[in-house]
Amino acid sequence: MASDFLFSDESEQAPKQVNNHGTWKVIIVDDEPEVHAVTKLALSDFSFQDKRLEFISAYSGKEAEEKIVAHPDAAIVLLDVVMETDDAGLRVAQFIRETAKNNHVRIILRTGQPGQAPERQVIVNYDINDYKSKTELTAQKLFTVVMSSLRSYRDILSIEHSRQGLEKIITASRDIFSSHSMDTFIHGVMQQLTSILGSVDEAMYATSLVASSPDEKQQDLIVFAGQGEFEKSEGKPVNQVLSEKQLLACKKALSNKTIVYEEDYLFAYCSSRFNHNSMLYVSGIPRSLTETHKDLIEIFSQNVQIAYENVQLQSEIEDTQRELVYRLSEAVEQRSSETGNHVKRVSLISYELAKGYGLSDEEADVLRYAAPLHDVGKVGIPDTILHKSSKLDEQEWKVMQTHAMKGHNILAGSRRDIIQAGAILARDHHEKWDGTGYPRGLKGEEIHVYGRIVALADVYDALRHKRCYKEAWSVEQVTTELQNQRGLHFEPKLVDVLLSNIDRFEQILNNYPG
Numbered sequence: 001m002a003s004d005f006l007f008s009d010e011s012e013q014a015p016k017q018v019n020n021h022g023t024w025k026v027i028i029v030d031d032e033p034e035v036h037a038v039t040k041l042a043l044s045d046f047s048f049q050d051k052r053l054e055f056i057s058a059y060s061g062k063e064a065e066e067k068i069v070a071h072p073d074a075a076i077v078l079l080d081v082v083m084e085t086d087d088a089g090l091r092v093a094q095f096i097r098e099t100a101k102n103n104h105v106r107i108i109l110r111t112g113q114p115g116q117a118p119e120r121q122v123i124v125n126y127d128i129n130d131y132k133s134k135t136e137l138t139a140q141k142l143f144t145v146v147m148s149s150l151r152s153y154r155d156i157l158s159i160e161h162s163r164q165g166l167e168k169i170i171t172a173s174r175d176i177f178s179s180h181s182m183d184t185f186i187h188g189v190m191q192q193l194t195s196i197l198g199s200v201d202e203a204m205y206a207t208s209l210v211a212s213s214p215d216e217k218q219q220d221l222i223v224f225a226g227q228g229e230f231e232k233s234e235g236k237p238v239n240q241v242l243s244e245k246q247l248l249a250c251k252k253a254l255s256n257k258t259i260v261y262e263e264d265y266l267f268a269y270c271s272s273r274f275n276h277n278s279m280l281y282v283s284g285i286p287r288s289l290t291e292t293h294k295d296l297i298e299i300f301s302q303n304v305q306i307a308y309e310n311v312q313l314q315s316e317i318e319d320t321q322r323e324l325v326y327r328l329s330e331a332v333e334q335r336s337s338e339t340g341n342h343v344k345r346v347s348l349i350s351y352e353l354a355k356g357y358g359l360s361d362e363e364a365d366v367l368r369y370a371a372p373l374h375d376v377g378k379v380g381i382p383d384t385i386l387h388k389s390s391k392l393d394e395q396e397w398k399v400m401q402t403h404a405m406k407g408h409n410i411l412a413g414s415r416r417d418i419i420q421a422g423a424i425l426a427r428d429h430h431e432k433w434d435g436t437g438y439p440r441g442l443k444g445e446e447i448h449v450y451g452r453i454v455a456l457a458d459v460y461d462a463l464r465h466k467r468c469y470k471e472a473w474s475v476e477q478v479t480t481e482l483q484n485q486r487g488l489h490f491e492p493k494l495v496d497v498l499l500s501n502i503d504r505f506e507q508i509l510n511n512y513p514g
Contacts, residue, residue, distance in 0.1 A: 022051050024075045024076070025074040026076045028058070040055050043146060061092050068100050072100070076146060076149050076153065090126055111132075203226070207277070220239065230281075238279070246262075253267040254267075259301070267281050268298065270302060344512050346371050346374065350457040356497035370450070374425050374426055379406075381403055385399055401430075401439060404430050411423035428442065428451025428455075432488065444491075452494060456494050463478045479499060
């Protein structure tokens with residue numbers, strides 16, 4: 001069908017030199033090899049947004065379907081109607097939309113026999129984007145239809161990127177103050193920025209740690225989130241991942257607290273309410289950005305910073321709350337220096353036991369932060385009883401046992417999950433698996449799992465450290481005692497978790513001596 005294309009009146013031009021920023025995939029579906037050859041020749045010097053065409057040939061309807069599945073990112077399908085059957089092309093069009101579910105690719109139907117597939121009927125019944133007779137499709141008209149189709153395809157991708165970006169942002173916004181969602185949020189913002197600018201190859205958000213005072217030297221920027229090649233660079237200093245030229249632009253933006261535009265990339269300084277710096281890097285941007293684009297980049301860079309700092313602020317609040325719990329619990333627990341890090345160790349040991357036991361991440365976290373409250377009821381116990389080096393007499397033992405319910409009553413009125421958990425384990429951590437514990441003589445699974453876990457963590461730590469009434473036990477002594485108390489004092493499964501991971505728990509003791 002080569003004679004159907006009219007090229008004789010069009011002058012030849014040398015191929016245009018184009019920067020290689022990828023290609024637009026064009027699938028040619030036709031049972032005549034000459035059509036493939038002529039189409040490739042006519043579009044050999046074609047480029048759009050600095051990207052050439054990549055041609056993929058299929059010579060039958062079945063082969064076309066295979067190519068469509070193999071190349072879901074194809075931009076255009078030049079589709080012949082009549083191949084192995086009179087309606088093979090129409091069946092391919094139907095396959096693309098209904099089976100492959102590809103609504104992005106632009107389908108240009110080409111027919112040498114228009115009467116066999118009437119244009120109006122085809123346009124109404126099939127989701128195609130253009131209909132051309134081979135006799136009218138000159139090289140110039142082919143160029144025009146491909147250009148217009150690529151523009152449509154580009155816009156469709158932009159809309160899709162925008163939808164995906166918004167979806168990520170909306171998903172992340174449900175839990176915006178959680179550090180687990182921050183990475184998703186920033187990637188969503190980057191994708192949204194990509195859709196607005198039309199084409200972005202790579203993006204990176206870097207930030208420094210908060211300085212403790214305005215006079216403190218600012219720390220290096222660290223890659224917090226990346227897109228493209230920068231996905232492999234998360235957690236690294238920017239001076240290790242940027243070229244010398246890029247680093248100079250970054251420092252300029254940082255120094256002037258502005259946006260620096262280079263040939264095909266930019267660095268946007270993100271202003272901070274606190275004493276630290278952040279930077280947004282985007283590459284592959286259009287060479288001529290409008291003022292609207294620049295305004296949007298500025299808005300995006302500031303919004304990313306606000307979201308990041310909200311997470312930092314929330315994290316600081318949570319850390320402060322946890323530290324207060326630790327310090328208050330230590331004040332109750334200590335009253336001498338010999339149990340200095342006891343509550344921290346019990347907290348970490350309880351967390352590891354909870355994870356090994358099979359509790360969810362959320363339950364393990366709650367227990368970790370509540371565990372320091374286990375002996376809060378001791379606040380009312382006299383020092384003469386708490387630090388007595390000899391065995392308590394009967395009356396003193398009765399007084400000591402009251403701390404379990406006292407601790408529970410102190411905390412029980414709270415609606416906060418961690419405080420509620422603290423109330424439970426304060427009450428239950430002296431119960432025993434065989435029912436001989438106090439204050440209620442509960443047995444087995446009648447004891448809340450938090451209480452069972454903290455009971456084991458508390459005793460394990462106490463045995464391994466010196467107290468006013470005893471010397472520190474060796475690992476072998478503790479192991480023997482826990483095995484003896486398996487099924488009596490402690491739940492068997494929990495003892496097995498601890499003993500099978502004894503090295504991990506010993507490391508916790510080593511990290512927090514005292």
